[in-house]
Structure formats: structure tokens, C-alpha cells
Amino acid sequence: MIAIIKYNGGNVSSVQNALSRLQVESVVTDDFDTLRSADKVIFPGVGEASSTMKNLKEKGLDLLIPSLQQPVLGICLGMQLMCGNNEEGNTAGLGIFDLEVKKFPAGDIVPHMGWNTLSAVNSPLFSNIExxxxxxxxxxxxxxxxxxTTSVCDYILPFSASLQKGNFYAMQFHPEKSGEAGSRLLENFLKL
Known part of the structure; x- marks a missing residue:
């Protein structure tokens, strides 16, 4: 079973739809037993860091997520919240990755929105991805x-497009909106 973490971050339905296109059933849940027993867990997110962390703490998910033993995939805000301090609202994240999340410097177009190129890909998630x-x-x-860092993107400056530490995987980009490559990335995660 694939579990998608239920919390106040957006994007849950588009991840569930992407899994459905791969003919994979998933459940959206904040139930601890369900999350612990799932084969894989996905932690998607679109939203603002401080209010999202507040919601995770209210549900106790801030303690549960770092304790999970199966493969866990953080997407976008999910990836950022898996890190340490976040400049957005000066928010303490889950600390799975000992990294600071920083705001892109002013002087260019922010947010970084749209298609961009990955380089230095290095992870089982990128099997058959060039x-x-x-x-x-x-x-x-x-x-x-x-x-x-398991892949790099360059926008204003080089940054981590994806991360991995043990059973924790994370992507700054949205695989569920990344066409064929995104579907392959999700399939690779499901095969871990």
C-alpha cells in the first residue's frame, strides 16, 4: 500500500492522480498505524512552511515522519520541510536532512516556475533518467x-533538485507534473 500524508499542504490530489495513471492505488491518511505499515509513504506539498509545520505538529506527524523505516518521498514543500531551518517564516523543519532552506536572492524572477533541466543525477530514483x-x-x-544532493538544477544559482539520506528521498520539482520523466521517477520510487 502507498500512503500519502494528509495535512494542510496542497497537491495531494495531483499526486494521487499521478499514481492512478500508473495503476497504483493509494490512500491519503494521517493515521499513524496506516503510515507505519505502508510499503511506501509520499509527503507532497504546496504551501507555506510555518503554517504547514504547525499543522504537522498539531497532528504529531512531525515526530512520526522522521521515524518511518520504509522509503519516504518528499515533494516540493515536503522536501523543504524534511530539512532543518527554513527562511520562510524562520521555520524549524523535521531535520531529516541537515540543510538550511533559503529564499532565492532578489534580482531575478521568483518563484522559479516552469520546466528546467536536471544535471548530476545520482540515485536509484533516476534509473533510466538521463x-x-x-x-x-x-x-x-x-x-x-x-x-x-542526488541531482542539481541551476536557477539563479545551482541548488539541490533532489536529496537522499537512507530511506528518505526528496524532490524539489513535481514529478506528478513532469510528464513521462516524472512518471518514471514515481515508478522508480515504487520499485525501491
Whole structure:
């Protein structure tokens, strides 16, 4: 069973629809037992960091998510909340990745919205995905490059397009909106 974490972050239905297109059933839930017993867990998100973290804390999900043992995939805000401090609202995240989430510097078009190219892909998630593949981004905050970086994108500056640490995987871009490449990425996650 694939569980999608239910909280006040948006984008849950588009992730569920992407899984349905792959003929994979999923459940949207905040039930601890269901999340612990799922084969895979997806932590999607579109929204604002501080109000989202407040909602996760109210439900106790801030303690549950880092304790999960199965493969977990954070998407967009989900990825950012898996990190440490976030400049958006000076928000403390879940701390799975010891990284700071920073706002893109002023002086260019923010948010970074639309298709952009991945480079330095290096993860089982990118099986059969080439360097220079385009995926879809919508974000104003980014994670620095680090030991956890599994792909890079360049917009104003190079940043982590994806991360991995143990059973935790994360993507700044939206695989559910990234066409064939995004479907392949989700399939690769489901095969982990």
C-alpha cells in the first residue's frame, strides 16, 4: 500500500492522480498505524512552511515522519520541510536532512516556475533518467548543494533538485507534473 500524508499542504490530489495513471492505488491518511505499515509513504506539498509545520505538529506527524523505516518521498514543500531551518517564516523543519532552506536572492524572477533541466543525477530514483532531463518546478526557496544532493538544477544559482539520506528521498520539482520523466521517477520510487 502507498500512503500519502494528509495535512494542510496542497497537491495531494495531483499526486494521487499521478499514481492512478500508473495503476497504483493509494490512500491519503494521517493515521499513524496506516503510515507505519505502508510499503511506501509520499509527503507532497504546496504551501507555506510555518503554517504547514504547525499543522504537522498539531497532528504529531512531525515526530512520526522522521521515524518511518520504509522509503519516504518528499515533494516540493515536503522536501523543504524534511530539512532543518527554513527562511520562510524562520521555520524549524523535521531535520531529516541537515540543510538550511533559503529564499532565492532578489534580482531575478521568483518563484522559479516552469520546466528546467536536471544535471548530476545520482540515485536509484533516476534509473533510466538521463542528465539534461527537464522537470517541472514551482518554488521560491531552495536547498543548498550538499552530500545528500542526488541531482542539481541551476536557477539563479545551482541548488539541490533532489536529496537522499537512507530511506528518505526528496524532490524539489513535481514529478506528478513532469510528464513521462516524472512518471518514471514515481515508478522508480515504487520499485525501491
Amino acid at each position: 542528465n539534461d532531463t527537464d522537470v517541472y518546478f514551482v518554488h521560491s526557496y531552495y536547498c543548498e548543494l550538499s552530500e545528500y
